Amino acid sequence: MEQQAVAVDYQAVLEQIAHDVSPLLGSGRPAEYIPALAGVDPARFGMAVADLQGNVYGVGDWRHPFSAQSITKVFTLALVLAADGDALWRRVGREPSGNPFNSLVQLEYENGIPRNPFINAGALVVTDALQTLTGDASSELLEFLREESGNKELAFDPEVAASEAGHGDRNAALAHFMASYGNIAGPVPALLDHYFWQCSITTSCADLTLAARFLARHGLRADGSRLLSRSQAKQINAVMLTCGTYDAAGEFAHRVGLPGKSGVGGGIVAVVPGRCTLCVWSPGLDAHGNSVAGVAALDRFTTLTGLSVF
Amino acid sequence: MEQQAVAVDYQAVLEQIAHDVSPLLGSGRPAEYIPALAGVDPARFGMAVADLQGNVYGVGDWRHPFSAQSITKVFTLALVLAADGDALWRRVGREPSGNPFNSLVQLEYENGIPRNPFINAGALVVTDALQTLTGDASSELLEFLREESGNKELAFDPEVAASEAGHGDRNAALAHFMASYGNIAGPVPALLDHYFWQCSITTSCADLTLAARFLARHGLRADGSRLLSRSQAKQINAVMLTCGTYDAAGEFAHRVGLPGKSGVGGGIVAVVPGRCTLCVWSPGLDAHGNSVAGVAALDRFTTLTGLSVF
Amino acid sequence: MEQQAVAVDYQAVLEQIAHDVSPLLGSGRPAEYIPALAGVDPARFGMAVADLQGNVYGVGDWRHPFSAQSITKVFTLALVLAADGDALWRRVGREPSGNPFNSLVQLEYENGIPRNPFINAGALVVTDALQTLTGDASSELLEFLREESGNKELAFDPEVAASEAGHGDRNAALAHFMASYGNIAGPVPALLDHYFWQCSITTSCADLTLAARFLARHGLRADGSRLLSRSQAKQINAVMLTCGTYDAAGEFAHRVGLPGKSGVGGGIVAVVPGRCTLCVWSPGLDAHGNSVAGVAALDRFTTLTGLSVF
């Protein structure tokens, strides 16, 4: 009954998953508030796995570019922890956020400290911290993703960034509200610019599985240098598991049982600590903003391989 | 870098932990609203590990009886899932609850459906379900704990149950409130009685590590029979990780990285799926109601053994 | 332009009003959770005015009995202030309550102190206070209403009281919740009994205009003895204006501009301080629980007579 570190044929598993989830393709709806996202074909599907050595396996649209959106929050968080250690945790919590209507009252009740780095308020604080540390938060993030993925073509999408800015009143409200508590260090308009640029990065399943490998490698980057301490890598995995999929983190832990982070572009990154990283993409979203086929594919992965953390 | 299923000398690890946490003993304060708990010496400490075969290792007060309190919620939940499958999840959610002041407004906002089975409102629904299914929820629970632990002496503590009932107005409010939404099937006073009796069960680290083994054994009971499906066992581990330690679930995931469930009696049960179960007890509580030395001991355990899920 | 204390022909005004609101009769819906109320013909309409000397004028069903419901909260409040002075205001506030979904979170945020005596939580505290002061809150109220109205036939309606008790889980939740903060002195079940009995009193427009006259007479009872100080009578009028018509108090102040208190039986009592009292009854309720034709009739009254406080 002891769990074994069984060898897994990732390519065969991915092909099985692509077959199994095919009835779901086209379910759900792409994010509609960003025109550049709304036009994507909801039936697309791609999935990739990267092992610890950097071998990548893929199926379907696994090399097709899509908008990373909130998945970038994982990397921004890692960069701030790498540069500044635990200081960030005085400005943002590590607890799940409860239901969505509380976001603002929670900020008020807890004096401008967001519950975790993956809700929008928390991600704004993380970006503000990175901006203070580096002077150019969005470029810092882009450079990191290029290095870890080995894809020097990765770039911002100005059209997507402009769409986000055009619907940015709620994020502006959050940033000003936290500023009124002294929890935003820089000017709000510049912060919002960097925040929207980060979200707009176009990437692929192949890129993201490679870029996230430090989470499976207990903090080590692609080149073997240390980005995070073992403990910090574990912290990010824990936050992903408890807070990574909007208001469905419990449901995701329940079905998939892996640390994961989703974005409204339809992507989800997941981690099997000590084993591999995964990225799945399919643009049709459920009511919580998570990819319908993406969650199902990860569910199948853990069922087929037994590689859940539970 | 691949994680190995290394053999662990549990006894040596426990002794190391007992040494390491000794400076913390006496920190924190026992729960004060229950006189029978308030009188316990806060410097007590015990810890036990049970492997999948039922070998138990222990240190300190690992055989000393203490009040199980909310740890029993794990077992009640398992009994309802075992008896009635997924029907329960229509009456209670699986998401973390956010900060405590939301408990009631959340219930109102979500029409009487508690967020998860480990907040008090959710545990009341689970007990109500078990009461409907069996006619005697508290006896059913006691019998299960006796069988799995092999300790036929396990018993309710009438003094503790009476103390709880004497401070039961808030639980009565929750139960009536959910009843107003039709989410409580039986009469409220009887429900509260069973709820308080369950919390009052006196047990030990040795008992609880054995009783919780079905969670590490993917659903199999001590006698090898199946209590839960593999998927159901995983569900409970996921709910423990995301919701098991009151409003500090994120912090616990962050530090310890294991499914766990605490009680205000000072105990915490934790699970390493496929490997072992743990129980630690020390009555001094932190501001969230979790044992100070208990959380530190589990933190040491995962650090010393690498047996975190992340 | 100075406002004159013009003589008003109340009978002519009432007949004009009855004519003007006739198109509205049958609009709205009777309260449905109490079977005895749900069966009342929604097209009924009655209205009465009592001057300071006790002359009563009426139109339509002004002598027809109906269920007083929350209108009784005005009288219970007056009895507690009369018996115990300002001590009550340490247990209940005098501020409007904001929107309904806050009722419980507000209680939690403000440590079990309800915002005002006319929301259910506040009325429970007032009844608890009257019960402590007199030992029989509901009989005390009934006796007062009989004396002031001169109608010795006034009585509880056991069927209505039983209906209320059958839907009493939310009030039980409120009472237990406040008890957990120490803001309920007596046992909850007895409190709920008295509360439901009070609401069940059957009365008429004629009775209630007479019984409420102490509010227009600056605290003097029908027999000329003093029930309340001038300041206390003013306090109750102020609370009626700001909190008397559920979540539509602002709208009522806006349209009618008089202190008023409504009940889900379809009645509304209003006061022109120093001039007269009014009671209108029509069972069809709007979305806030106020009588559709009743509010319109009071609106007409202030328009026709200029007797608004604004």
Place this chain on the structure above:
Amino acid sequence: MEQQAVAVDYQAVLEQIAHDVSPLLGSGRPAEYIPALAGVDPARFGMAVADLQGNVYGVGDWRHPFSAQSITKVFTLALVLAADGDALWRRVGREPSGNPFNSLVQLEYENGIPRNPFINAGALVVTDALQTLTGDASSELLEFLREESGNKELAFDPEVAASEAGHGDRNAALAHFMASYGNIAGPVPALLDHYFWQCSITTSCADLTLAARFLARHGLRADGSRLLSRSQAKQINAVMLTCGTYDAAGEFAHRVGLPGKSGVGGGIVAVVPGRCTLCVWSPGLDAHGNSVAGVAALDRFTTLTGLSVF
């Protein structure tokens, strides 16, 4: 017992009040977040009454200039109702707001519609409406106050406006949040500028009693022309009574019993419909932001004259 339209010797009453409240002078604290206000001597006191014909009576510092702050919200509201009738009420409610911590969650719950025009969110909507209607909201307001008071020297205070802008993050958050619901028509930065300029107007008790006379004159301006319909004037008085003194509107109705609007500059305007207007100023504020001596002075006024609405 009928209330009489007794002639009142306002000058004698004011002198009596000044004597009676003198022990309170220096109590409370000036608003501290605006340096220009924080430096005002808290022991200052002035009070004025204007009758319907425009005779003004005063005592103490009744001609001394102070910062009008939120008192201006009454006049902005009147200008919008005058120009655009009831259309405003589709964008802002007329109900009291409950306790302060709800401001944001209430906006979220009610889809960006503020509860009333006197909370900051509501006043931002009113200023946005005036800006849309006139193209220069702050100048429009200043001109109106100059005409009604006859004081052509009235002016903005640039230092105060700059202080407000320097602490404007919370108002910026509210404006962006409502903009995200489509309830702000113009650009947020310009709206905030006009809002802060309005608040900064320096005026005196003498000026404000004269400027507010249309509320006592059922809508007629100083020159006899009609600003508001009788019904609209009544509406504003009703909103002042139920919502005019921050989170202490119930307490103010209770003690004073007049429509009133306070500002953190220490001023309060009150109205006796059909009789007179009042303005009192004393910079020491209570915990709710209302002038300590100002509320006491108005309390004395209604006690001495009987001119409460209740």
